[in-house]
Amino acid sequence: MPSVKGLLEERERAARQRVELLREEAERVLAALREAEAFWERKVVALEEVDDALAVGPESVAGGGVEVEDVLSAPPVVAGSVVPQWREGLSVSALTPDYQRIIGVLAGREADGADGDRSMICREIAAGLGLELVPAKVEGVRSKAKKMVARGWLIEVRAGRFTLADGLRGDGS
Structure with a gap:
């Protein structure tokens, strides 16, 4: 018959192994989260740059290079991004x-x-x-x-x- 102490040590060892596995999984998830956040931030910056490039400002109209039809047919700019x-x-x-x-x-x-x-x-x-x-x-x-x-x-x-x-x-x- 196994001893009580032996059973408790076996359960403690199994619990420790589970904790170690969960810690490793948490580290993998956090690394994936950091990578996803960095990717997302790059996309935010890229969108801001595209909004900036597509924005039609008064200085471009004053230069005479843009026709009224071009301004009217331009895609709407996202509010608050310009x-x-x-x-x-x-x-x-x-x-x-x-x-x-x-x-x-x-x-x-x-x-x-x-x-x-x-x-x-x-x-x-x-x-x-x-x-x-x-x-x-x-x-x-x-x-x-x-x-x-x-x-x-x-x-x-x-x-x-x-x-x-x-x-x-x-x-x-």
Whole structure:
């Protein structure tokens, strides 16, 4: 007849093996999740770039290269995905919340009154937004910042360093 201690040790060993198998499975699932999230983030950035490329702005119409029929037949742009060209009197509220938050982080850096360089790299902006500092998130911020530079909201003072455009300093409008 087997001893009670022997039976308990056998059950403990089986439970430990099950825990080890479940941990390995959890690690595989988490790795697959990280990979899927990175893939998804790349698709988000790609969609933003396509939206940007397909957007028909007033500057292209003013250039005379676009016919009215072309504008009317163009596919509709997803609401909130286009960053408007900055102009005097245009408020930050014209931007979608994600872009407003980027402006807010950079404005906070300006408001700190720190002497010297007030520009920020995308990793610092992502940290200020409370995002996880993984390449996919930082690249999403970089894509948005580059789009805002192209539209006059931000200035890229040096490669990869962004600050508010002159018209946005001080009053935040």
